[in-house]
Amino acid sequence: MAKLTINGKFIEVKDGTLILEAAKQAGIEIPTFCYQADLSRIGACRICLVEIAGQRKLMTSCTTPVMEGMEVNSESAAVQESRKGVIEFFLSNHSLDCPVCDKAGECELQDMVYKHGPRKGSFKEKKIRFHEKDYPLSPVIIKNSNRCVKCTRCIRVCRDTVGVGVLGSMGRGAHQEETSFLRTYLDCDHCGNCIEVCPVGCFMRRPYRYKSRPWDLKSADTICPYCATGCTSKIQERDGEVVRSISKMGKGVNNELLCARGRFGFDFISNEDRLTTPLMRKDGELVPVSWDEALESLAVNLGAFAPERIGGIASARLTNEDLFLFQDLMRSAFKTNNIDSSARWNRDSVSAFIKATGINEGGVSLRGALEGVDAIFIVGTQISEENPVTDYLLRRSFDSRWVFTMIASARAMKLDSCAQLTMRHDPATENALLTAIAKVIFDDAGEKAAGLDCAELFKDLSLKDLSDESGVDQSDIGAAARKLFGSESATFFAGTEFLRFPDGLRGFSLLKELLTALGKKITVVPVLDRCNQRGAWDMGVHPAFGPGYEPVENPGLGNAGMLEAADARQLDALYIAGVDILNNYPDFETAEKALSKLQYLVVNELFLTGTAAMADLVLPVASFAEKAGTMTNQEGRVQSMSPLMKPPGEARTAHDIFSALLKAHDFEFNVAKPKGTFEKIQANVKSYADVELLNERSDKSLTGESGNTVSSSILEKEADEEDQTPAYTAEDLPLTLITGNHLFYSGMLSSRSATLGSLLKEAIVEINDTDAKKYDLKSGDHVTVTGRYHEGRYAVRVKNGSRKGVAFIPENFKTGPVNRFFRKGEWSQKVRLKKVDA
Amino acid sequence: MKPILLKNQFNPEAYKVESYVAGGGYESLKKAFTMKPDDIIQLVKDSGLRGRGGAGFPTGLKWSFIPKDPTMQKYLACNADEGEPGTFKDRGIINNDPHLLIEGMTIASFAFGASVSYIYIRGEFVFGARRLEAAIAEAYEKGFLGENIMGSGFSHDMYVHCGAGAYICGEETALIDSLEGRRGTPRIKPPFPAIEGLNSKPTVINNVETLSTVPSIIKNGAKWFAGIGPEKCPGPKIYGVSGHVQKPGLYELPMGTPIREIIFNHAGGIKGGTFKAAIPGGITAPMLVEKDLDTRMDFDSLAAKQSMLGSGGVIVMNNSTCMVKVALITNRFFSHESCGKCTPCREGTTWITQILKRMEDGEGRPGDTAEIERLCGMIFGRTFCPLGDGATMAIRGNLAHFRDEFIYHEEHGRCKV
């Protein structure tokens, strides 16, 4: 600790604290421009100069750490004069076109001049102008360099945090322009973080251009509806249209960061295809009906079937409150445990994943998991594309503390450049790879491991076989093993590949168990791709367990089981809340067949999706912007969101719909606002009992040590037999097809966002550079992708450094849905690519 | 004084290794290998050698900041960026006596344990860069570079790295940025390069002349060196004289030679007219006038005159020189070369250039001079690196003596001279 005075005020702060931050703690504001917490410190703009007793020159408070006994003055005459001077310099070449600047009203330069500035400037020379008209840098960025203050925050966030580094300074001195290389159109993450950090109106949102003034906007705090990183943002509306989503420095896990989806993917809200009235099938046609008629018919129709012939699937993007009521409705009103929260993962894969990653045991803080850890192992996740801000946060953490990082995946990813070891394995061979690593550790540990329970397992394993199966060199396996063995603690990031290919969980659990038995502190951060997947599980939207992972007596069917039963006419009715099964279920044909055999299908939806179009009753619902509630991110962080506006037309919140149905079933049911439901959740799910809903940066809203009891019998069940069916191979289908999320494309919502659509205009297939050469293809070429069951047209993207022999098509393209290539029971599909003329 | 650094300037063969060796070259390196590295550092400290790059920092002391850990990678970067107008001393050594520099660099590297060194050379010095590369190749061939040099057990690699035309890359931390392949802008200190320099490893940055002085110190000892010139900054010094003199060129003289002697005895006096002013050490250094001509040309004597020795590049002006034009040319250089990182230098120097341009073009307005003075006050002491300060020092130095010429421009729209 160091004691010092700032403007005569005594304060004691931690050693190494910057004067600027110490002043903030003392309640003294020092203006800044180039400084931004979490960005590298450059001390360039000179606005933050302060006087320090005994120093000849004024010093930058944003780079100078405090010292014992320091006497700082941030308001002396010299400081004020210098500050005014810097502001006058800023304005000398600034275009001063506030009336037409989108930033006006929330511009740091405006505020600064207002607070500290000289009231008059004397610049009478010709201003330097970089261009006459603003120029677009990407579909989401429009640039005006005449307003730049050269703080380089844009460059630093893009390079150091986002890891893309497509911005830089062109030219020198007053002619220096912060922009892309030669102002060329950007091919980047389109995250808009450069826009967020720009203090003035240089980097601007293109979709928001000239749409509003900040003071005319109505705002609400919300949670990004895409991945489970759980970024907080403020969405803002004007005249009934959501026009902007902004992040807030110092708020949420994400701080000032968002990814393209979180920043620009909200416009599906105002998509004119939104459903606005309940639709009921009458004489084969879906026709508008009243809510009374809709709900009554739903209660009557669903209630008519025997419990085991009813099922419900709810989206992992609904709120905890929605999901809690949904499972309550299915369980107490319709008496069935046929409940699931996804159409993609298998029931037992989910159980195994929860167990292996310890989700049921309580929350894990991302920041905490990185602090002081010796090694990081990222496996089974396309983190850079699926959870972009998690990628940004990891990269940022490496800036302040270097940690040995390993990444294992089939596809290359942006985060590779931060890793010391990358392992490119064949798809779905996580088990072989992780088992191989465990085997090397076991052998190296010798005596120490000989007595362990798992010792038997390693006896007959051949490292060579495992290495061959995964396609990863023994030397890399050895390097990973030795690093883990030599570390006292390690953090694993384990993602959705383990849900797709649950076999990998065996290797994962084995490795985790072995390391734990050897005394290592192992932390697992689950990496999930739907914003409330963890919440859905916590709420018990699962056939085998209820809220708080409480096992149910007669486990029901999962999504696969329900569709299979429907196909066999053993299940007659489904209630689907927000899942486009036809596009999601990894076997289109089965899904379609099964749904068409149902006697009664109800769908809650925002849009008339393929699944909704098959329904007997479609209920229009509110989007995330139109409702209150909570969501639980992948860490277990429970965060609340508030409604910004009313749902369109007669659309209602899922919470209202489920409440009404519960009330219809049980007159005792107390219809409450989401807040009331949350209290019920707190009473039912132990780990939520003390949760504080702050949405702040603190970890207070993490669900703590859970106290949830989980019957191991549920979670220990081996993955289904069908998952082990050997791959179908054919000579003429040389590439293994894999899927996952794309940076701009993840699920049904993104496909309804015009802005995201503009970032990725067509369905793509991605291959690595070696295969591209082999098949004479380059990015932008068009191909037909032919599999055993399906053929489709895609644009080629070449990704350097991915595993060879792998083709990747993102999930959920409206044109070219990848699920048509797959069949239930065949874990992998092979395809070939053939060039077609554009 | 017998030339030490320039002794080979007029030997057209000196750049070749045979000729260099024949003149006793690489003997100092051989001698250095018989010494303990720490003793070399001590010797250089004792000699009192101060850096010739401009700041005059004691060279031995700089070397002693490098951590002693032998397992740690360390670097030497020779600053051959020589961008300051009026300065051309390093070029003389590079073009005509490259092995002198290579020998000095190898001794320095041995002293503080750098296994790799770079010569960061100004991009325009194409001839010099080629010459250095050829000389380095020769040195490798003769075993003065590479593995186990002269059986000493010390191995060393040397590379030439060409700059891309930015003056700021002569500033040591910007130089490191540039060597690492970035756009060069000064970095925050601390950490100082001696702790975290090139590739985040301990690095010494020394000027060409500084390093070229080292072999003679090894050869002749610290006492000999300390005996030349003033006690506080001894040694031979190259003065580059240009401008309105009869014999412009490089003159190697004892440090502390009075500027009058340099201009009138060595450079042959004023050409065309009478003496008006002289810039003593590259255009940053505030100018001296008639009454200052007895000032000794060393770091401390010039500092006492509110000027500086800088690089020792003397620019002489006769009485036909318009000082507003001088100010414009000087300041235009600074605004053109401002790296753009910090606000006062970037905006301030540009603004001043705009005013001076107007004045020079006959569009001066009353108050322009006062405005320039005000702007200097808004820049000086508030910039990130010395470039911005330097720009104001140059103008203020000019105004201190010739303010009337500026006012004349304001009032009459033309030169007084």
Ligand SMILES: Cc1cc2nc3c(=O)[nH]c(=O)nc-3n(C[C@H](O)[C@H](O)[C@H](O)COP(=O)(O)O)c2cc1C
């Ligand atoms: C703007 C600026 C430009 C500089 N240019 C040069 C240069 O061209 N050559 C040089 O040797 N030193 C230059 N320097 C000084 C270096 O930063 C550094 O102090 C010097 O190279 C150290 O070498 P020395 O200790 O041998 O003097 C410059 C400094 C500044 C601030």
Ligand code: SF4
């Ligand atoms: S949008 Fe993101 S990736 Fe693109 S330039 Fe801006 S910060 Fe960089």
Ligand code: SF4
């Ligand atoms: S564009 Fe914006 S963020 Fe980038 S340097 Fe200019 S003012 Fe700063």
Ligand code: SF4
């Ligand atoms: S990282 Fe995930 S939660 Fe964050 S903005 Fe992107 S999609 Fe939304």
Ligand code: SF4
């Ligand atoms: S004073 Fe500032 S702008 Fe000028 S060269 Fe130095 S760092 Fe760059």
Ligand code: FES
């Ligand atoms: S905020 Fe400190 S120098 Fe810019």
